[in-house]
Amino acid sequence: MLNEVPMIKQVVLTTLSLLVFFSSGLAQNFAISGVVKDADGYEVAYASVKDTISKKGTYTNEDGSYIFNAPAGKYVLEFQSLGYAPSYRVVFLSANTTINIVLEAQALELEEVVIENNEVEQKLNSTEMSTEELTVEEIKKIPAFLGEPDVIKSIQLLPGVTTVGEGATGFNVRGGNIDQNLILADNASIYSSSHLFGFFSVFNPDAVSDLKLYKGSIPARFGERVSSVLDVHQRTGDFERYTLDGGIGVVSSRLTVGGPIIKDKASFTLSGRRTYVDQFFRFSPDEAVQNTDAFFYDLNTKLSYIVNENNVLTFTGYLGRDEFNLDNESFVFNWGNRFGVVNWEHKFNDKLKVNSSISHTNYDYTLGFASFFNWTSQISTLTEKADFVYEANEKHTLGFGINNNNHHFRPGFASPAEDFEDSFEDVIVPQEWSMENGVYLQDEMKVTDKLTVLAGLRFSFYNSFGQADEVVYEDNAPKNAGTAIDTLRFNRNEVTATYAGLEPRFSFLYKIDSLSSLKFGYNRNLQYLQLVSNTTSGFPLDVWKAADYHSKPLKSNQFAVGYVRGLFNNQIELTAETYFKVLRDVQDYKNNADLFLNTTLETELLEARGRSYGLELMLRKRKGKFNGWLSYTLSRTELLTKSEFEEETINNGNWYKASWHKPHDVTFVASYDFTKRFSSSLNFVYATGRAITFPDSRYEILGVVIPNYSTRNADRLSDYHRLDLSATLKSKNYDTKKWKGSWVLSIYNVYARRNAFSYTFSNLGEGSAQAERLSLLGTILPSITYNFKF
């Protein structure tokens, strides 16, 4: 087993070498390539690029780029996308040519035109189901918390996506916990998606182009997590002109510059964002507060290089950090992500292309009293992957590829400061090394005009490695300090555990007629990493745990049936989906588990079964003066932890609700363009309160009155609802002026609803149950932001 690691790396390297070999000379036609953007500089995905003479063409990719191969000759190219005026270029093709296009918005005329190739039609004709897409323009229209448009908060407005509360880290998809979402930015995974404990996400809206969320029917090219994939694409720099974007808000500001490095060949974007609430601390009369820093920042960059008509190279980098330094760093708490990814898109010929990448991602935190102790934790992953697409013929499109993840976790290291070296010893939670590999093959088969089938199979293979000391516990006994009988020593690189599994994926599309489709999907996913978090809301100090000698990987099977119908000439999309998901080996925790710097976590962890089922309904209008969506989700999410031993049994072995379970969820998101300059947006959210545990009685021991909690998550918080509004006023001649400014007034939580995040029971001596209700946003929050583009 020792040789597996280099062997698999060798396979990856060999594959990449083969790509280089094949890339040398298969191109026969000339290529027309480029990027299609809108007037604001954002890439336009899925725009059609068509020769009006031969009627042949292609579509832009998710990053707005396209490549169209054709023999020498004359072409009249039409670039078109819903909501934009078509643009035409006449090309006399005699060599490879780059044509970048800027499409002008055409919102006002939309309702008059016959709409073709729009998102509704794509949805009607695609085997994809359980997916949601948002463009950065849509995200920026949604009324924002403190004026800061937010990717994660936006997707929480989609059906099937919830959160345990405002300001909570991460998001829950179809009953999955927050660690069951694979969050990708240009193919690099991100372990923590939040700033400021969850009030903001790590995605700077100016650095993002668009995103897609897979809630089910996850394509075979994705593995690693069981509940969803959030695939975020970073913005590509303009290849022709320099651009400047930014926003100045009440708590943060952001700036993005971009433009060509080599005209039509190479471009860059560089984005930065920082909050500055802590600058107000300087005016405090309290010296300790004056000397306190509390802020986050992030930096994004993307470099793109069109090598030739068949090769595009990009590099995406990210560095983000939250910093809390109290009183001249006497108390320090900081955390953050950083990643770098090199992507190589290569087109072998008209039928075969590959997207390969190598990325490194890192998440770490430090907590410490400067003169007392420091505690650090770190997780990093090196990933290599290659995804091929082969368009065999009109009936078959094949996808296949491989990926390899090398994980290294340092869950916890606490050491005393110099003055206290004799007082206590270092506490080191053992490091973990593991490798996760996947290969897959899928075929999208057009069986008949009405029936399309997407069948995929993924095989994942996982090893955890030493150096490790694994405690052996008595058979037929609960894992605890009293049942430990031996310790197994694994040397460095020695395999401590091996897991593998097949992950089949199926989707069926049956097109009933031109306006409606029926879909069915099944996917099985394995997840080898889980987050160790026993708090209601995720926390920066949570650590990830890889499957190992004691912990098995999480498994999920999901079935979904969906119906899509286009209404009003396909301007409105109606989707209805129902799903049923079964989970095995979900990480749960013993009652009153102690996870803090625990070197034998297995004595506190439990492996639960889970089930989640629900119905999602959505009406969505994407374009036009009035757009938005109305959605309703009915769902149930439960866990079961049953063992022959009482300490490993929760709720007497009966099903209990997950803490993020909210049965009813209604969202209304709407935006209306009153004039070319003035628009307004609205959000209304209603959800049942999440499940929590109430005490059933109280008693006195040790001189204190204690609430007695019994059935886990049998109760719930009060219902959640909130209304947000925003108004945007653009500068005069916005579409024609170089400097484009806009003022955005947002009012978050308009009627100052005190939505409960948690209850803490107090005053236990009284004759009624009194609880302190914590509302993280307990007031109306107006904000104003000035956004600009140049």
Added chain:
Amino acid sequence: MKYVNILISIAFVSLFISCQDEITVDIPDSDKKLVVDAWIRADTNLNVVRLSRSANFSENGLDFPETNAQVFIANENGFRIDFVEDSAGKYIYEQNPNFVVNEFYEMNIVTNDGVSFKSSPEQFLEVQKIDGLLFFTPNFLADFGFPDGFFGEGVYPSITTVEKPGKGDFYAWKIFINGEDLGIGNNLFTQTDQTFVDGATIPYGVFIWADSVGIDEAGRGDTVTIEQMSISEDSFDFINAVNSQLNGGGPFSTPPAPVKSNVFREDNLDEVVLGRFILSDSEKKTEIVRPELVVDNIDFLSIP
């Protein structure tokens, strides 16, 4: 984690957006459960076991004593001491129990209606002496690394002791001011195990920190007693779990959960019993808060 919660509070308060208010929650009545409050110590001639029934939230007060029960502690080596009911639900034993170090003991209860309850065996563990007692000021604690203003005015007791090497020992401390019991201290190392301090001589003291234990300035001259008690690991976990119930429910708290008792009904193991039978040996140290014992600045650390 307390520091982290404070930090989060600062973050939220700095945004002026969070708020807390008190609400009344409707909770239906549940079964009345037996409550065993029995922390038995070896160094006293008066040990008390309180038996009661849990209170529903619809009921006023907590005074639901379990009367006319038989209560005794015994073990397989023939040891037995019987408690007598002194007042409703209060059972006392007025001699030194003379426990033997490292032996196991069980608590037995037979209620007035003839139902038998028994504890799992609890080990009697020896305790180390307290060598010294000092009082830290907020100024010293700020020098020490705690943020300014973290501690209110007053002095905060700290003990010097030697942790017994070789195994994981667990402790709890009680604090008395002028004889008044302030309860169980709750601090970074109050309940400690070998991971941190096995065998170490703790040079600057175990710092007994609890919200209620700051002795205000006016209290200088008061008499302070620290009682160091040995407890079993299970009792250590129990006290921790009780503490987390009191703070449970917050966004970054562990979810509240039942706290398992070591007492069970013999003919129905599924019946929930609350409280615990805890055995401790203990050592006390008493000092008057006088200037030479008050540590006001970091220079103290340079004392050999």
